[in-house]
Amino acid sequence: MGSIVKPIFGKNFRTFGSNLAGLFFIIETLRRYFPRQIKITIQQFLFHAIQQLPLFKKSSDKILALLSPYTQIRFREIEEYRYNYAYAAIKTYLGAKVNSEVKNLKGTQVKDSKSVDLKRDDSLIEEEYEGVNMWWDLVKCPKGINICSLTFHKKNWEVVTGSYLSYVVEEGKSIQARKENVKLFTNNPSTNWKLQMKNLWSCIDFEHPATFETMAMDLEKKDEIVRDLLAFKDGQEYYNKIGKAWKRGYLLYGPPGTGKSTMIAAMANLLKYSVYDLELTSIENNWELKKLLIATTSKSIIVIEDIDCSVDLTGERNVKEESSSESKREKQKTITLSGLLNFIDGIWSACGQERILVFTTNHLGKLDEALIRRGRMDMHIELSYCTFDAFKILAKNYLNLDSHPLFAKIESLLKETKITPADVAENLIVKDTESEADGSLEGLIRALEKMKPSQKGKADK
Numbered sequence: 001m002g003s004i005v006k007p008i009f010g011k012n013f014r015t016f017g018s019n020l021a022g023l024f025f026i027i028e029t030l031r032r033y034f035p036r037q038i039k040i041t042i043q044q045f046l047f048h049a050i051q052q053l054p055l056f057k058k059s060s061d062k063i064l065a066l067l068s069p070y071t072q073i074r075f076r077e078i079e080e081y082r083y084n085y086a087y088a089a090i091k092t093y094l095g096a097k098v099n100s101e102v103k104n105l106k107g108t109q110v111k112d113s114k115s116v117d118l119k120r121d122d123s124l125i126e127e128e129y130e131g132v133n134m135w136w137d138l139v140k141c142p143k144g145i146n147i148c149s150l151t152f153h154k155k156n157w158e159v160v161t162g163s164y165l166s167y168v169v170e171e172g173k174s175i176q177a178r179k180e181n182v183k184l185f186t187n188n189p190s191t192n193w194k195l196q197m198k199n200l201w202s203c204i205d206f207e208h209p210a211t212f213e214t215m216a217m218d219l220e221k222k223d224e225i226v227r228d229l230l231a232f233k234d235g236q237e238y239y240n241k242i243g244k245a246w247k248r249g250y251l252l253y254g255p256p257g258t259g260k261s262t263m264i265a266a267m268a269n270l271l272k273y274s275v276y277d278l279e280l281t282s283i284e285n286n287w288e289l290k291k292l293l294i295a296t297t298s299k300s301i302i303v304i305e306d307i308d309c310s311v312d313l314t315g316e317r318n319v320k321e322e323s324s325s326e327s328k329r330e331k332q333k334t335i336t337l338s339g340l341l342n343f344i345d346g347i348w349s350a351c352g353q354e355r356i357l358v359f360t361t362n363h364l365g366k367l368d369e370a371l372i373r374r375g376r377m378d379m380h381i382e383l384s385y386c387t388f389d390a391f392k393i394l395a396k397n398y399l400n401l402d403s404h405p406l407f408a409k410i411e412s413l414l415k416e417t418k419i420t421p422a423d424v425a426e427n428l429i430v431k432d433t434e435s436e437a438d439g440s441l442e443g444l445i446r447a448l449e450k451m452k453p454s455q456k457g458k459a460d461k
C-alpha cells in the first residue's frame with residue numbers, strides 16, 4: 001500500500017500562497033525583534049527550508065521568484081572549471097569586516113611580520129549598504145566547491161547590481177593588493193582530489209627571502225632579467241595591442257647549485273606573484289595537467305623544475321599515430337609533450353592572462369627543441385659557475401664585506417676553478433663563532449686551491 005502524503009500547503013494554490021505569505025510574515029517579524037546573529041540564522045534557515053520543499057524543488061526558481069521577496073546570488077569558487085576572482089575578492093572583503101562587535105575572528109601571522117592579521121570568521125554576515133540590508137552566507141564545502149551567497153530584498157535589485165557588487169569586489173581586490181601575500185602552491189596527486197576542482201593545489205605562504213639584490217650573478221645579465229620581468233608586469237596594454245596572451249616563458253638552465261630555484265624565488269618576490277610548483281610526476285595524464293593549469297590564478301609563476309627528469313617528454317611528438325586502441329589508451333594515461341605544448345601555445349591561454357612559466361633543467365641538451373623554442377620559452381637564462389662578480393655579492397650577503405685583501409687571490413682562483421655559488425655560499429657561512437671574521441674567506445681559498453685542475457688531477461690519482 002502506498003503511503004498518503006498530506007499536502008503541506010493545503011489543497012489548492014491559494015491556500016499554499018497564503019501559508020507562504022504567513023511564513024514570510026514570521027520571517028520579517030523575527031528579523032525585526034531578534035538579535036542580529038539569530039535573526040539572520042532563522043531567516044536563512046527558513047529561506048533554505050522553503051527551497052527544500054518538494055513542491056519547490058521541481059519548479060523552485062519560478063515559484064520563489066514569484067512569491068519570495070528575496071533574491072539570492074551565488075558566487076562559486078570554481079565556475080565552469082575556472083577560478084572565480086569575484087569569489088576571492090568577496091571573501092577577502094567580508095573577512096576584513098572586523099570590529100569590536102564581531103564575535104568570531106581568526107588570527108594569522110606571516111613570518112617576520114610584527115602584527116597579527118585578524119579576519120572575520122563568521123559564515124553568516126549581515127551588512128548595510130546605502131540603507132539596504134544584505135545577508136552573506138559563506139558555505140565551506142570540504143568535499144565540494146566553496147560558495148558565497150548574497151541574499152537581498154528584490155526591491156533593492158538596482159542598488160545591488162548597480163553599485164554594491166562592484167563596490168564589494170573592488171574593495172576586496174584592493175585589500176588583496178595591499179596585503180600582497182605571495183603564496184606557494186604545490187599540486188596534490190589526483191587520488192587526493194576529492195570532488196571536481198577541489199584540492200588540486202595545496203597552498204602555504206611563500207616566505208623565501210631571495211631577491212635579485214642577493215642573487216649572485218653577472219650584473220648586466222641580472223639587470224636585463226629584472227627589466228624584462230618588470231616590462232612584463234606592466235605589459236597589459238602592450239599584450240592587448242598586439243593580440244597576444246599575456247604570458248611569458250623563462251628557461252633557467254645550468255649545473256646544480258647555480259641558483260635556478262633561488263632565481264624563481266627572487267622573481268616571485270620582485271613581482272609579488274604566487275608560485276605554482278607543478279610536480280609532473282604526480283600527474284597521470286594531459287587531462288589532469290589541463291585541470292591543474294586552469295585552476296591557477298593570474299599574477300602567478302607556474303614552475304616545472306628539472307623538466308628533463310620529471311617525465312619523458314622528449315621525442316614523443318615524433319611518435320607516429322598508432323591505431324591499436326591499447327596504445328591509444330596507454331597514451332591517455334601519460335603526460336605528453338603535445339599536452340604541455342598545447343597549454344604553452346595558447347589553447348588554454350584564454351584563461352592564462354598574466355602568467356609566467358618557468359622551466360628549469362640541468363641538461364639543456366636533453367630537451368626537445370619544440371619545448372624551448374623562442375616564443376614558448378621567451379628568455380633562456382644560463383646560470384653558471386661562480387664568477388668574481390657573483391662572489392662579491394655572496395661576500396656581501398654572508399660576511400657583509402665589500403672588499404678585502406684576499407679578494408684578489410679569490411678572483412684569480414675563481415678563474416681556474418668551477419665552483420658553484422651554492423658551494424661558495426656554503427664556505428662563507430661562519431660556523432665557528434670564535435673564528436676571525438675573515439676566517440671563512442681563508443676556508444674558501446683552501447677549498448678553491450683543492451679544486452684547481454692540477455690539484456684535482458693529483459687527488460684523482
Ligand SMILES: Nc1ncnc2c1ncn2[C@@H]1O[C@H](COP(=O)(O)OP(=O)(O)OP(=O)(O)O)[C@@H](O)[C@H]1O
Pocket residue numbers: 214215216217254255256257258259260261262263362383421422423425
Ligand atoms: N646565484 C646564486 N645567488 C645566491 N645564492 C645562490 C646562488 N646559487 C646558489 N645559491 C645558494 O645555494 C643554494 C642552492 O641553490 P639553488 O637551489 O637555487 O640551486 P639550483 O640551481 O636550483 O640547484 P638544483 O639544480 O640542484 O635544483 C641556495 O639556497 C642559495 O643559498
